[in-house]
Amino acid sequence: MTGDSFFITNVHLAYSDPSLESKLWSVECHKGKVVNVTSYIKEEPSSTKCELDAGGGVLLPSLCHSHIHLDKCFILDRCDLISGYEAKIPSVYTAQPRSYSSSRDFKEAMKVTGSAKAGFSLDKEDLLRRGLKLIRESVECGVTSMRAHIEVDVQAGFSGLDVALHLKEEVRLACHVQIAVFAQEPLFSSAEDTDPGPNFHLLVQAVRRPGVEVIGSAPYVEPTIEQAKKNIALIFELASRSSITLIDFHLDYNLNPNSEPLIYEVIKQARNFCNSWKADSSKLFRRRITIGHATRLQLFTPEEWRHLQDAIRDLPITFVGLPNSDMYMQGRSQANQPLGAPRSTLRVPYLSDKYDLQIAMSVNNVENAFTPQGSVDPLALCTFGAAVFQAATKTDIQILTKAVTITSKVAIGQTNVPLDLFPQPGDTADFVILHGIRTLRQAVLNPPHNRTTIRNGIIVACRRTRRWSAVQKLHVPQTITPISWWWYMLFPICWPCLLINWVSEPRKSHLGTVILFIRVHID
Numbered sequence: 001m002t003g004d005s006f007f008i009t010n011v012h013l014a015y016s017d018p019s020l021e022s023k024l025w026s027v028e029c030h031k032g033k034v035v036n037v038t039s040y041i042k043e044e045p046s047s048t049k050c051e052l053d054a055g056g057g058v059l060l061p062s063l064c065h066s067h068i069h070l071d072k073c074f075i076l077d078r079c080d081l082i083s084g085y086e087a088k089i090p091s092v093y094t095a096q097p098r099s100y101s102s103s104r105d106f107k108e109a110m111k112v113t114g115s116a117k118a119g120f121s122l123d124k125e126d127l128l129r130r131g132l133k134l135i136r137e138s139v140e141c142g143v144t145s146m147r148a149h150i151e152v153d154v155q156a157g158f159s160g161l162d163v164a165l166h167l168k169e170e171v172r173l174a175c176h177v178q179i180a181v182f183a184q185e186p187l188f189s190s191a192e193d194t195d196p197g198p199n200f201h202l203l204v205q206a207v208r209r210p211g212v213e214v215i216g217s218a219p220y221v222e223p224t225i226e227q228a229k230k231n232i233a234l235i236f237e238l239a240s241r242s243s244i245t246l247i248d249f250h251l252d253y254n255l256n257p258n259s260e261p262l263i264y265e266v267i268k269q270a271r272n273f274c275n276s277w278k279a280d281s282s283k284l285f286r287r288r289i290t291i292g293h294a295t296r297l298q299l300f301t302p303e304e305w306r307h308l309q310d311a312i313r314d315l316p317i318t319f320v321g322l323p324n325s326d327m328y329m330q331g332r333s334q335a336n337q338p339l340g341a342p343r344s345t346l347r348v349p350y351l352s353d354k355y356d357l358q359i360a361m362s363v364n365n366v367e368n369a370f371t372p373q374g375s376v377d378p379l380a381l382c383t384f385g386a387a388v389f390q391a392a393t394k395t396d397i398q399i400l401t402k403a404v405t406i407t408s409k410v411a412i413g414q415t416n417v418p419l420d421l422f423p424q425p426g427d428t429a430d431f432v433i434l435h436g437i438r439t440l441r442q443a444v445l446n447p448p449h450n451r452t453t454i455r456n457g458i459i460v461a462c463r464r465t466r467r468w469s470a471v472q473k474l475h476v477p478q479t480i481t482p483i484s485w486w487w488y489m490l491f492p493i494c495w496p497c498l499l500i501n502w503v504s505e506p507r508k509s510h511l512g513t514v515i516l517f518i519r520v521h522i523d
């Protein structure tokens with residue numbers, strides 16, 4: 001096949017069978033799809049063949065940010081973290097109001113981010129520059145699709161959305177930026193309100209903008225649990241009144257055993273919502289409800305997990321664990337306990353394996369008050385996950401990798417999702433090649449910097465390290481064995497003999513070689 005064909009050669013694939021994983025392969029792509037996967041045979045380079053020699057690296061499905069905040073990334077320089085903000089805990093968290101100390105850093109993050117957000121509309125160039133940096137660095141890591149949460153509220157207005165829609169068009173060749181208009185702030189202005197306030201009305205307007213694909217909210221920020229449940233209902237209603245079939249909740253973001261898990265409210269409302277979808281076949285196959293954080297579920301007993309599994313059944317619900325944020329934000333008030341602050345994040349390998357739940361992982365925030373640490377690299381979450389989940393078996397490695405590739409793509413409602421970590425004919429040619437390693441295990445436990453990103457069969461990014469070090473190539477000194485005393489006694493005799501022997505009978509001069517052979521082996 002010629003023309004639009006593209007060959008990725010000399011590459012390892014993430015087969016679970018060790019004999020296949022150790023082999024080298026060639027992947028032929030045509031018009032953005034995989035058409036053939038064959039054993040690699042070294043050939044002379046051809047000027048007529050469009051080929052990428054992967055140098056024996058590892059090819060994986062491209063990475064996906066199933067949950068990332070495009071507008072509030074890289075703002076740590078304007079967020080003063082003092083960790084001293086006090087407030088009253090909303091009753092959504094607990095049956096009995098108590099000190100907010102366990103969540104005070106979340107409140108502080110909300111407060112300092114809110115101040116930063118108020119400046120967004122004044123400097124759209126700054127929004128554009130930071131958003132582009134996040135997308136560019138992500139694509140260089142191997143990301144070809146992302147769900148970008150964009151806050152719309154009275155503080156930010158539409159400034160973040162305007163910029164995100166522009167960026168979506170600018171980078172469409174390299175990455176699909178799926179825009180989720182997101183209410184991080186409460187939809188209800190006060191605990192006494194029965195109707196939603198201006199934040200909700202702005203969200204209604206935002207949903208009508210062409211290019212918006214997802215609606216999202218954070219019910220846990222509402223003043224009361226009744227309003228949190230109404231928040232969920234308002235988002236479902238808004239979706240049903242529009243063409244949007246993708247919904248995303250930041251949900252159950254606490255570790256309080258007394259709090260009511262709102263996942264059951266989502267399930268209850270989703271049942272009605274999905275029944276109405278069934279009447280519209282155009283919506284049926286693209287519907288997806290995504291649940292971010294959900295750390296409260298970590299307190300579930302095995303019986304509660306099985307109950308949740310039964311309740312979800314056929315509903316298109318996918319969870320997204322956000323380990324960088326979950327581990328940073330929680331448990332501060334109990335930091336003096338013997339083992340430190342109690343924290344948790346959805347145990348991706350364990351829960352996926354035991355309860356057959358779809359759980360992706362994503363970066364969430366980069367360099368802001370909610371998550372000051374970490375890079376944009378989704379593979380770094382797998383490395384972190386291996387330690388946090390104590391998960392490094394072959395099955396664990398595969399589940400962790402799927403969580404930032406295949407399962408993340410499912411979570412954002414992507415339709416062209418590969419079935420497995422190795423390419424098969426018919427798959428979309430969206431890949432990341434990890435250079436300098438040979439196995440999936442290395443990709444997860446110690447991901448390399450050098451990568452090539454391919455989208456729709458086209459190379460869209462290439463990341464390489466320039467290396468120099470005072471520590472040069474290792475010089476291994478050869479051990480010189482002292483010559484035995486008796487060799488010196490033979491020396492005057494053997495060399496004349498060898499010379500005479502070689503001159504007289506060159507064909508039999510192997511004698512010298514034999515003597516040297518004996519000499520080396522005796523020593």
Ligand SMILES: [Zn+2]
Nearest residue numbers: 067250292364
């Ligand atoms: Zn988030």
